[in-house]
Amino acid sequence: MFAGAQLSLYPMTDNFVDVIMSSLSAFDPYRDRLRIETDDISTLVVGPPEVLFPALRDFYVAAASTRHHVVLRATLSRGCPGEPDDPICSTSALANPSEPLAERQKAALAAVANAKTTSETARAQFSLYVMGAGDHMAEIMGCIDFLKSSGVFDRSKNFCSRLTGDAGPVFATLEQAFCRFGPPEGHVTVDLTVSANSPSTA
Amino acid sequence: MFAGAQLSLYPMTDNFVDVIMSSLSAFDPYRDRLRIETDDISTLVVGPPEVLFPALRDFYVAAASTRHHVVLRATLSRGCPGEPDDPICSTSALANPSEPLAERQKAALAAVANAKTTSETARAQFSLYVMGAGDHMAEIMGCIDFLKSSGVFDRSKNFCSRLTGDAGPVFATLEQAFCRFGPPEGHVTVDLTVSANSPSTA
Known part of the structure; x- marks a missing residue:
């Protein structure tokens, strides 16, 4: 299995380089369990979902805490048939294929209920x-049912769903959506945007 | 059929609101053929691909011409089974389902060869x-073969492909990828990032 994300941080400030560089230290506690490569468009982070989502959360919280308007963008993927198996991606976080949708929704809700809160709001x-x-x-409709019960569901939009709440349960909800819907040997992707400190929400 | 995009423009400058507002006038020539709705995370643009992609191109060129580092992000979708039919999305741009992959690749290349150039480079x-x-x-591998012959193919990355070139042929290539691969009655989406004036490419 191969899993990971192409991610980018967009700080809406002249000092965007400083905000990006300082926020990247949030990855330090996870670096031994991830492979990270950067170019001018995005940073590739390869690793299992149970490491990837907490690392993304901490990166987002670090960037949001600068109080600048920042947006974290990620293209997440697991099980793409075009990617090679990679031992660093070994995971036990994916749902059992024989488990009915209702059981997977229940387990996802329990995981979100256990998520620790952070100091930042995430609009995802x-x-x-x-x-x-x-x-x-x-599978997508089953996931949307779970989202609606997650406590952080904001609303459905064309082509996507919105979540609003503390970054802890929001990123936990995203992790559960990615792991528990779609077959574990299948190809599942997420197109994610998380916004902090937008003047449009003031 | 329902088609469109959720799009966002991220200008990496303290004056991000001005850059966004001034670039939005690029949509003016297309507004009678699109439905546009904005919230604090993204702008929904509903309409057919042959209007959507030129409008995205002009929006990108307007933002890039400010010389700020700007990123255009779009989640594009056509034929999502969860969306209602909408007359504004009527299109003749989608490939004929009975046409073999090789014919569709050839037509896509001809369309890209006819694309007008602009004043801006797009790194997509x-x-x-x-x-x-x-x-x-x-279908995805057939699309990648087309990309490699498009003249703007940069390289494959994990989870995505990179295009670099003038914004004209780059957005034409994206439009062809969206329209000619995957069945016309199917559900096809694109997760797109286009970057201008990044200091990392200097």
């Missing part, structure tokens, strides 16, 4: 894509 | 997702 918008054989819309 | 990174029944990886 994301799309979950489930590819290959099987009823991809059933 | 995108993922194409094809959902539902059928061999989604065959």
